[in-house]
Amino acid sequence: MKRFFRNNGLSVVTLGLFVLLWGAQALTGWQAYNEEAQEHDRAVLGLGAYLESGHFWEATGENWESEFLQMAAFVLLTARLYQRGSAESKPLPEDEQAPEPPPSGPPPGPVRRGGWAAQLYSHSLSLTLLLLFAASFVLHLLGGAAEYNREAAAHGQPAVSTLAFLGSAEFWHQSFQNWQSEFLAVGAMAVLTIFLRERGSAESKPVEAPHHHTGR
Template sequence: MLRPTQHHKAPGKDKKRSWVKDHGLLLVNAGLFVVFLGGMIFSGAANYSEEQQAHGQPATGLGDFLTSGNFWEAVFENWESEFLQMAMYVVLTVFLFQRGSSESKPVDKDAPQDEDPRDARKTAKTPWPVRRGGWVLKVYEHSLSGLLALLFLLSFTLHAFGGTAAHNEEQLSHGLPEVSTWEYVRSSQFWFESFQNWQSEFLAVAVLVGASVYLRERGSPESKPVAEPHYETGA
């Protein structure tokens, strides 16, 4: 009797496939970031060159755009709003609730996120800061919001410097005096650039929080199970 042929998979390929599956969400988002950043760079460079020519200046190349205030202002103006949104969202969901939303902790019962790590059973797999305790654990307890807040402040600062450079380029093209970074940060233009992005970020969060009460996306952890009642709160 013939035995069915057995196909043996190479261990290395299985490990590689497993690693990609385990990190797929991060890898795809990082890849999309690179693609869209590249699109922004090349389209922005073309637009920057066109604007320079419209002001009677010679055409510019990719390097000129990447070292211009326009590029740095455009990048960090957007990063600033994203990190502000995420930092605020992480902190607000500690204290605030939305009954029925998959984005909220349960309203009427304890959530595992609220458990005191000092009372947890320690094992070799427990994160080192939890095993270490003390001030290290205190910092680690709020490390996610801390990182996002730090990235927001860094982006906010670089937006200010990049925006100042871009503003001064515009000033010089019109024969007007340059301004300092402090003067630019105090200007209506700087805050208009910031607020126009901030408002859209929090609108998107509000829509997601509210819509997840009544709407579903099967298979997504951002949605409750499709058959779950509307006012069942949390994951």
């Protein structure tokens, strides 16, 4: 177990925190939903029913969508753009040294097969993140439409279709307020790593590295 945690500690801790905090989101969202329902003399929901509600899935999809957009954009942009001095950038072309020898061991299967499999695999990270973004976008849309129609029914207003909700200012306001914050975070990370350090972190340059040093 010690060796497993040493080799996989980052994923174990981050995914464990994800499960813990998603559970906390569900419980607090359930409480907030029922408090609002009681204030308006509407029926409260059990936890199981709440986990199937638009209120829960709208909030979940809205946040997952912005995170996967951030990571997909980060992967694609850092493949093509530079930021002098940033640990989040590849070294500038004039600063690149001789390439390091390839790691020992056999390459992944798609690389060994070559052709279209290798070509697809060479972009598999960004493609997968974009697919996860698209799935989360749909989850946000479906959950948001359900929640919008629940609110509309409570106020005696007609329901709207999922397509109509897609074209609404409400849906895009929810999306844009999350998307802008993700790009702010990426930009802040790119700039702050020029001047600041965190000893031992893979996201930081060495503490002794000059500010103009680019890459990790």
